[in-house]
Amino acid sequence: MANPVLVEVTRGNLVESRHRGVVVVVDGGGRVVFSQGDVETPVFPRSACKAMQALPLVEGGAADAYGFGDKELALSCASHDGTEAHAALAAAMLAAAGRDVDTLECGAHWSFAQGVLIDQARRLERPSALHNNCSGKHAGFVCTACHAGEDPTGYIGYDHPIQREIRAVMSELTGTTLGQDVCGIDGCAIPTYAVPLKGLAHGFAKMATGEGISPGRARASRRLMEACMAEPFYVAGHNRACTRLMSLAPGRIFAKTGAEGVFCATIPEQGLAIALKCEDGTTRAAEAMVAATLARFFADEPELAEALQSEATQTMKNWNGMTVGTVRVTEALL
Numbered sequence: 001m002a003n004p005v006l007v008e009v010t011r012g013n014l015v016e017s018r019h020r021g022v023v024v025v026v027d028g029g030g031r032v033v034f035s036q037g038d039v040e041t042p043v044f045p046r047s048a049c050k051a052m053q054a055l056p057l058v059e060g061g062a063a064d065a066y067g068f069g070d071k072e073l074a075l076s077c078a079s080h081d082g083t084e085a086h087a088a089l090a091a092a093m094l095a096a097a098g099r100d101v102d103t104l105e106c107g108a109h110w111s112f113a114q115g116v117l118i119d120q121a122r123r124l125e126r127p128s129a130l131h132n133n134c135s136g137k138h139a140g141f142v143c144t145a146c147h148a149g150e151d152p153t154g155y156i157g158y159d160h161p162i163q164r165e166i167r168a169v170m171s172e173l174t175g176t177t178l179g180q181d182v183c184g185i186d187g188c189a190i191p192t193y194a195v196p197l198k199g200l201a202h203g204f205a206k207m208a209t210g211e212g213i214s215p216g217r218a219r220a221s222r223r224l225m226e227a228c229m230a231e232p233f234y235v236a237g238h239n240r241a242c243t244r245l246m247s248l249a250p251g252r253i254f255a256k257t258g259a260e261g262v263f264c265a266t267i268p269e270q271g272l273a274i275a276l277k278c279e280d281g282t283t284r285a286a287e288a289m290v291a292a293t294l295a296r297f298f299a300d301e302p303e304l305a306e307a308l309q310s311e312a313t314q315t316m317k318n319w320n321g322m323t324v325g326t327v328r329v330t331e332a333l334l
Contacts, residue, residue: 003037004332007278007285009316011325019285021261023276023293023333026201028209030175033272034296035198036332042194043277044184048258050077050137051224052173052203053190056165057140058220062147066096073227074234075136079257081237082111082120082131089234090130093139097146104129105156106138106188113237134188136234141190156189163191170195173203173213187259197275200264204273208254208266225254225266241287241311245294248307253294257283263290267297284327288312292333 002020009017022037032039054076057063063073072093080086094100108127111117120127129135138155141162145152148161155162158180170193171178178193186192195203205211207225210218228235232246235256245255245265255265261278263286274293278285291311298305314327 003279005330006036006332007288007327007329009284009325009327011316016325019282020279021277021285021289022197022279023274023289024198024201025272025274025293025297026198026205027273028205028211028271030202030205030212032198034293039198039201040196042182042196043200043262044186044192044194044258044260045200045264045275046186046192046258046260046262047079047134048256048262048264048275049170049200049203050079050256051207051221051228051254052170053137053166054140054224055169055217055220056162057144058223059216060144060148062097062140062143065147066093066143068093068096068143070227070230071234072136073224074231076140077224077228077256078136078235079133079242080136080234081113081116081240082109082127082133082135083116083237086234086237087128087130087135090135090139093136093143097143099142099146099152101128101130103142103152104132104135104138105154106132106134108132113240116237132188138188156191158183158191167191167193170203173206174199175202197277201273201275204264204266204275205271208268208273209271211271222268225268226251228256229254241290244311245291245308248311249298249304255290255294257286261286263287265290265294267294270297272297284314288314288327288329289333292329296333 005018006021007019008015024039025034142152174195176195182194207221232243236242260281265274295305295308316325
């Protein structure tokens with residue numbers, strides 16, 4: 001059975017494009033409270049699962065040993081814009097462990113944000129690994145290894161102690177056996193594992209509620225999510241979907257995007273987590289899907305629900321500023 005069309009893109013009075021997708025909302029006990037599409041299909045969560053990957057940084061004591069606060073922890077979960085503020089904080093994290101940019105194994109790229117890219121092109125001959133959108137996560141890996149007395153060299157490898165620990169963490173949270181058969185290589189060179197979307201949502205629900213995990217992991221999960229909600233700029237950047245969603249309800253919504261149309265979010269006060277994927281990998285559709293799904297669970301707060309629904313319906317304009325169409329969710333998500 002085909003997954004449903006969850007997002008339409010209009011031009012004039014016609015639908016120009018359609019995006020199929022899958023979405024699931026799960027509570028801490030694993031109960032599905034809302035779903036559309038095949039939620040058992042394995043998907044690569046990509047960067048949407050960075051908060052899971054950052055758990056060893058907190059659980060192993062490195063975050064406390066190096067004096068990391070909300071900004072550093074948010075950056076360890078980030079897909080950031082590569083601004084100087086992001087790059088400088090990643091460098092400071094490495095310096096706390098006695099390391100520098102040469103330790104990073106994530107590669108370098110220009111910012112994906114046009115305004116930041118223009119600024120970089122004016123100031124830099126070329127970007128460094130600190131400007132990579134995953135540099136905070138990788139700095140966290142390096143710090144975790146150094147604090148544990150492990151050589152960080154090769155920390156991106158499948159068999160490195162850091163990656164083995166992350167694999168075990170994600171397996172426990174998602175209830176999925178993770179190995180080479182479901183492993184791919186992410187854009188920043190670390191292993192990424194395909195898991196059923198329902199399991200991914202349940203993992204985040206466990207982090208949000210503490211159900212089914214140890215007290216220590218529950219504390220670390222809460223600390224990471226609270227850091228992200230407190231410092232959304234360091235999770236993403238200016239005017240990014242993650243930043244906007246978390247800023248609409250400070251301290252009440254955690255949201256994290258991933259490549260190829262994946263999004264995860266939690267509503268800690270309701271004990272709920274969302275995981276979704278736009279089937280064709282389109283970011284604009286995934287952003288509309290997560291905003292509309294969040295809005296469903298704030299129906300008793302009309303202003304917040306309306307603000308979230310506004311994020312799910314974006315007006316498209318051409319270069320002359322003329323309205324040409326909309327990106328909108330379908331009835332399946334309303």
